[in-house]
Amino acid sequence: MPNAGGYFTTFPQTAMNQVICPDLDTLTAQALMLIQKRVFAAIDQQGRATLVLAGGSTPRRLYEHIATQSWPWHQIHLFWGDERFVPPDHPDSNYRMVRETWLDRVTFPAGNIHPMPTVPLTPEAAAAAYEQELQAFFALKPGEFPVFDVILLGMGEDGHTASLFPQTAALQVCDRAVTVGHKGNEPRLTLTIPTLNFGRCVIFMVAGANKAHAYRQVTAAQPAGEQYPAALIRPQGGDLWWLVESTVLQH
Template sequence: MTQIQVLTDKPALITHALDLIVDKIHTTLEQQAQFTIALAGGSTPKPLYEALAQKSLPLEKIHIFWGDERYVAADHPDSNQLMARQAWLDQVKFPTVNIHPMPTGSNDPSVDAKTHNQELEEFFGVKAGEFPTFDLILLGMGDDGHTASLFPQTEALTVSDRLVTVGNKDGEPRLTFTYPLINNARCVMFLVAGDNKRPALRSIFSPNGDERLYPAKAVKPQGELLWLLDKGAGAELPKNWV
């Protein structure tokens, strides 16, 4: 099921996303013992993480992952992990064992991708070749239509036999979830803000859009797909789509 919601501005988008996430955490934990969430990087979700830090949540039951990571040290200013830690995880008493960052320390992205692939298999108790089910995966989208570190016309778009692979942005390696892992989620939530996202969104929601040129178009989870847009991003979408 796909839902597209256009909020008045970025603060409204963040507030709505916060309410949805908190509700999903509590609702899910009424039915199972833990909640698994993969975080997005970039500037848009930072205020969301800051808002989550102000909420009273059952942290011992929440497990944190990342949908992608720049291939830098954990304390590097460009690290998605560092941003989330500073905005949320380090601001509360989050159990260390519940935080599962992508490793970036072997000096070989393919080795670290394989390591994290195994870590995910072990955590979720799935066999090689099987795909675990995240409760929620948060994603952003670049103005080129990329999501996670699945960039237009790159090799990572074709990987279907692994959970984690190496993405590539202008020759710089990234670690990223693959499409099959993302699409096995119970819920995928896109957070997209800014006028500069309109051209990509038009192609993503067009029946003629090319998934290799606009990778976010290929995100089609088995569960819910929520597109939360601010007015700048979503202003030109046909009214019957929203």
């Protein structure tokens, strides 16, 4: 693992902690360090840690590094922030990516892995099933939302995060923890904005010059959240971290 470097700044108007990293290796090291700190603190405080995982290309290396760690896997529960509506063994599956890069390389209790269900259910039925799983796991009362210890997110070049895409109906869902998002005509499962905003620690990992425009919009003093959904993620009482590769700021 490379040494964790970077410099810290804060956006006062949005309470965003920003870490600028010279390359993806440094970004990965920063993410690993921050996640480990929060996971271990949660275990010390409550005997378990809940971690929401992101898909996409940026966190792959992070999961490979986590697989080399000696963490108390039996005290860690994994959830997913979103999922493409494909079978779990499909190449596009976020679950499959995590399994190949991390879970197949360690002895992780099967009962601690909570992937989003997909086919043969309908997207709506799958979202409802995951909602029920969260309600049972967190012992939620009606109207309550789960509070995850760590939520890992990415951002697309269009400003989407999880499967919350610009100008889509999923952005308006505020009475459920899970909903169906859409990328064009393609259905996906996603945690909702309120769920993400109840996280104790929300961490964005952003790399690539193609994210520069969206990042400028998201970090603007008055971001347009409907057009750049990542700007809508503002944890209520939790910490918000943006770990950003320097190429994102060079355009």
